[in-house]
Amino acid sequence: MSLFHQHLRRAPAVLSSAWRSLHSRQTVARSITTTSVAQNGSQEVRARPRVVFSGIQPTGIPHLGNLLGALLNWVKLQRDASPEDQLIYSIVGWHALTLPQDPKALSVARRDMLAVLLAVGLDPNRSVIFHQDENPHHAELAWILNCITPMGKLRRMTTWKSRLAASRNARDDSEVDESLLNAGLFTYPVLQAADILAYRATHVPVGEDQQQHIELCRDLAESFNRTFKGKRALFPLPQHVITSSCRVLSLRDPSSKMSKSSPDLNSRILLTDTPAQVRSKIRSAVTDSTLGITYDPETRPGAANLLSILAACTDEDVQVVAARYADKGHGDLKGDVAEAVEELIKGPRAEFERLRQETAYLEEVAKKGAEKARALTEPVMKEVRTRIGLV
Ligand code: TYM
DSSP, rough: OOOOHHHHHOGGGGGGGHHHHHHHHHHHHSOOEEEEOOOOOOOOEOOOEEEEEEEOOOSSSBBBHHIIIIIIIHHHHHHOOOOOOEEEEOHHHHHHHHHHHOOOHHHHHHHHHHHHHHHOOOOOOTTEEEEGGGGHHHHHHHHHTTTOOOOOHHHHHHHHHHHHHHHHTTGGGGGOGGGGGOOHHHHHHHHHHHHHTTTTTTEEEOGGGHOOOOOHHHHHHHHHHSSSSSSSSSSOOOOOOOOOOOOBBBBSOTSBBBBBTTTTGGGGBBBOOOHHHHHHHTOOOOSSSSSOOOOOOOTOHHHHHHHHHHHHHTTTTTHHHHHTTTSHHHHHHHHHHHHHHHHHHHHHHHHHHHHHTTHHHHHHHHHHHHHHHHHHHHHHHHHHHHHOOOO
């Protein structure tokens, strides 16, 4: 069994404090009830099972940040879910269109991403796994939410600026030329809110970079509930579920996050990297010249990033890991990080290579997933249309 799968099977008693805190947060989340605002403004409290929703763009093979910040968490949530919890994971093709894509490459990446989700351990019989672009309700709800979204809120989001900057290889957001901004990129946080709210999701496992999108989603849910009242508030306010490795940094520039769009291929480790590539990328990771290893994200971000990656791979607390390296050098740390990353990805990498050839199976999974997704959102959209008067 690979480290990846062992890691997912561990009993809570032996888990690291980072995972224990995530686990206890989830336990609290599971036992709390969803609060909805009744027509007269008083709070009506009703128990509801959790609805977990998350998404990933089909813009290439996932990197270590996607794995540790999101996908690993999706699988853990699937493992720990109560039978009545719903788990819904989407490959968000419409989001990918917000930046120029080569149609042939997008089509391959879209199918590959489905193979990745299955390879890391998502089970299509337990979780709804589907292509967003095969459920038109997302786009319909996005349009409706666009009509209650203030422009000022979107303008204040930093994500479209950084995506535009990254796509242009600009050094920072201030270099971004707004004339290159398309309306889709500007409003994609609204589409993201629609992705979540169409399922009345309560929990959204994503990395730290998505925080402001979850906040906007909560604002839009609140605004819709207030404006279009019914017997009870329609949309729950979803919670952000994060991991201790919610921001994995670039290996070449630890002042920015690991990202698919960086032109420096050595800045990220991909799920499909060979053991030699993993070793070479980690060996060339930027650290510092201070002797000994300490966990200090402010002044030693490169070393702190490697320690966090190691802690996430071995499911330990980062401070405990750091203590082990207090008297060691960066070379020792890098060797162990490379080994742990290779252990983590080798199982899913092999499974991905096998599954990506199984096109008929992937098509079948996608078809069934889309049917389930549409069946979940149909009643919600019916209620939305009734409340806004489009009936
Ligand atoms: P995307 O495709 O950019 O990233 C997928 C997931 O990976 C996380 N992530 C990281 N986590 C830690 N460190 C990093 N360096 C790192 N880079 C990426 C992201 O936080 C994300 O969880 N807009 C979203 C996709 C989306 C979505 C949704 C998510 C669309 N609709 C609804 C949740 C709910 C995105 O572009 O993710």
